[in-house]
């Protein structure tokens with residue numbers, strides 16, 4: 001059986017995967033029943049599709065302009081996921097509004113993928129409330145999936161097929177005719193700048209190209225909500241920027257983005273609003289700016305000391321000298337972080353106190369600092 005949505009999210013195909021072909025057949029009657037509703041949704045779907053296909057401006061009205069008029073696309077209260085006795089997601093609350101870019105920022109094992117899989121309806125909710133498009137994932141999985149685009153953490157492309165074929169097969173899964181599938185596939189390959197690789201096999205593509213292809217594949221059904229699990233992990237800076245640009249364009253065209261990342265710069269670039277997750281819980285919520293303003297100072301002075309220097313090797317002694325240097329001082333194994341409104345002034349003060357660091361850096365505070373403040377640990381270990 002060649003590629004298709006049952007591979008989404010899965011690192012290995014499992015008999016429990018709800019997107020297996022057998023279950024797809026069972027879901028068909030349900031899809032037919034929902035036709036009237038799907039017709040009602042068409043204006044929104046067309047707007048998204050037209051944006052992707054033609055870039056026509058009149059379709060680009062951002063639905064987030066009137067968030068108060070919009071019910072949340074995703075609504076979670078006390079959402080919990082357990083694997084046996086282990087709790088991977090522990091009673092989290094969040095809402096994602098139409099048109100926004102919402103992120104889960106957190107380190108390895110925080111529970112991000114477990115949360116995304118519940119939203120994607122491929123992993124049952126253990127307890128708590130979850131609705132997607134106002135629907136219940138347990139009852140309305142097929143209806144939700146029809147309107148979702150999914151970019152899983154691990155690429156699940158079919159290496160046996162060409163770039164174009166990967167999209168065509170996907171289009172067929174969503175019930176598109178071959179000609180419609182082909183039309184959309186061509187437009188999407190254009191959108192992710194892979195037209196020239198259309199007939200190539202997937203295997204030799206670069207990591208960034210594969211990621212772009214998975215994004216194109218996730219858009220074949222013209223979803224209004226795109227779930228992206230670690231969209232740029234492992235990519236080089238150029239590939240990441242290209243992907244960010246495509247995601248930004250999608251957002252401009254009204255597609256709601258819900259993504260996970262452990263890159264603070266990605267969260268800052270892409271997310272209107274995010275939650276910081278750690279050890280299965282949400283520890284903070286807000287826009288990147290709000291989180292920085294709330295939890296850290298405007299600037300950070302970073303001091304690195306030469307460990308061979310006996311005087312500075314004594315961390316207690318160093319601690320004394322750092323006291324009062326800034327609003328808050330963190331001593332990490334490899335550097336000292338002094339949180340202050342004025343990094344240059346703190347640097348001058350450190351010099352006056354006789355501190356002679358091997359390197360000095362004054363920078364703006366980031367979400368990394370927020371995470372450190374909230375958890376006492378660094379985001380990327």
Ligand SMILES: Nc1ncnc2c1ncn2[C@@H]1O[C@H](COP(=O)(O)OP(=O)(O)OP(=O)(O)O)[C@@H](O)[C@H]1O
Nearest residue numbers: 083088106107108109110111112113114115153262
């Ligand atoms: N199917 C499973 N069975 C048992 N435990 C699981 C399963 N899936 C995830 N877990 C555990 O749940 C926790 C959260 O995992 P999850 O994949 O959601 O984290 P994550 O935030 O996505 O991490 P990463 O950044 O590494 O992708 C981890 O401790 C993981 O080992």
Ligand SMILES: [Mg+2]
Nearest residue numbers: 112113114153
């Ligand atoms: Mg994950």
